[in-house]
Amino acid sequence: MNPTIRDVARVAGVSVATASRVLSGSAYPVAPEVRLRVQEAARTLEFTANAFARGLSRRESHLVGIVVPNISEPFFLEIARGAESVTSQHGYMVVMCNTERDPARERKYLEELRAMRSGAILVERTDHDEEITRQIRTHPAPLVAIGPHLLPCSCVRVDNIHGAMTTTQHLIELGHRRIAFIEGSASSPSALDRREGFRLAMAQNGITVDEDLLLPGDYTMAGAAAAMARLLAEKAPPDAVFAANDQMAIGAMWAAMEHGLKVPEDLSVVGFNDTPVAAFLNPPLTSFHIPLRQIGEVAARLLLDQLNGDAQLRTVTIKGKLVVRRSAIRKRGESPP
Numbered sequence: 580m581n582p583t584i585r586d587v588a589r590v591a592g593v594s595v596a597t598a599s600r601v602l603s604g605s606a607y608p609v610a611p612e613v614r615l616r617v618q619e620a621a622r623t624l625e626f627t628a629n630a631f632a633r634g635l636s637r638r639e640s641h642l643v644g645i646v647v648p649n650i651s652e653p654f655f656l657e658i659a660r661g662a663e664s665v666t667s668q669h670g671y672m673v674v675m676c677n678t679e680r681d682p683a684r685e686r687k688y689l690e691e692l693r694a695m696r697s698g699a700i701l702v703e704r705t706d707h708d709e710e711i712t713r714q715i716r717t718h719p720a721p722l723v724a725i726g727p728h729l730l731p732c733s734c735v736r737v738d739n740i741h742g743a744m745t746t747t748q749h750l751i752e753l754g755h756r757r758i759a760f761i762e763g764s765a766s767s768p769s770a771l772d773r774r775e776g777f778r779l780a781m782a783q784n785g786i787t788v789d790e791d792l793l794l795p796g797d798y799t800m801a802g803a804a805a806a807m808a809r810l811l812a813e814k815a816p817p818d819a820v821f822a823a824n825d826q827m828a829i830g831a832m833w834a835a836m837e838h839g840l841k842v843p844e845d846l847s848v849v850g851f852n853d854t855p856v857a858a859f860l861n862p863p864l865t866s867f868h869i870p871l872r873q874i875g876e877v878a879a880r881l882l883l884d885q886l887n888g889d890a891q892l893r894t895v896t897i898k899g900k901l902v903v904r905r906s907a908i909r910k911r912g913e914s915p916p
Contacts, residue, residue: 592616593616598617641671642674646692654824657854658875661872661879676688686711689718698723699723702725703769723735723881725878735874736895740772742869742901745867748784750849751781754910757816762774762794763827765797770798796822799827800833804833804834818910822849824851825851828851832848849864850866852866852869862905864906865906867902
């Protein structure tokens with residue numbers, strides 16, 4: 580059995596309270612010879628302090644929860660990696676909370692984090708009902724949100740509208756006019772922003788959006804493949820596709836090739852987020868790069884600032900850049916502008 584603090588106290592010949600003060604690093608005065616006896620007993624017994632239990636006794640926790648809509652998406656994994664790389668350097672352990680975009684699961688995780696008095700990073704919340712909002716407003720530890728929100732906490736925002744406009748403009752400059760847009764999850768703030776950016780770029784270039792070319796893909800490869808099949812069944816199919824994330828771009832490319840089309844010769848395809856897989860596809864995917872790890876790192880630093888007593892709330896906006904590869908080319912018959 581693992582030795583306990585009581586075992587250490589017994590071997591050192593001191594009270595449990597004294598052993599706890601020595602091993603927790605308390606400033607409470609303890610005689611040097613007593614301190615040495617406790618430390619030697621701990622080494623002999625190979626005692627490891629339970630940081631979690633110690634944190635609860637102090638009404639604090641060295642856990643950080645990262646609440647994400649879908650742990651399988653590279654977008655969220657990269658953000659989590661960035662957050663973990665920062666928090667681990669400061670003695671915190673990260674707990675991933677995968678909501679599957681289910682408000683009930685999100686509420687459950689928030690309740691668990693509340694019980695542990697854990698700080699949390701909320702990545703693109705998918706529900707804003709009164710109960711979840713109340714939980715967040717009264718959370719006993721600091722919170723940081725990634726994405727649009729109306730909560731009294733620090734925030735890291737991504738300029739998705741700018742990114743979608745830039746990506747759409749790239750297709751337009753390649754001579755494409757019938758551009759399909761495969762949308763993300765209907766409950767996702769980033770999906771709404773990316774759709775708005777697409778529409779703004781089309782309008783600024785005097786191009787009417789064909790509503791039949793806007794289809795949901797739910798941020799998944801399967802959803803995008805189904806949307807692509809519907810698009811290719813149109814009497815006038817698109818000559819270019821903008822998928823609102825790389826996962827959907829992969830699904831769209833697969834469906835196009837299943838229908839006998841070549842990418843990019845017959846159909847240009849672009850994605851969003853520039854996840855690590857984008858550069859290794861065939862053809863390599865043109866995608867709008869979002870510095871995902873940096874987002875996680877910035878969110879973690881904002882959270883640590885608050886955990887260390889900084890009460891000032893901050894908002895950091897991060898922009899990206901378009902990474903041009905070989906999945907989109909100039910439309911046949913179109914001359915450079």
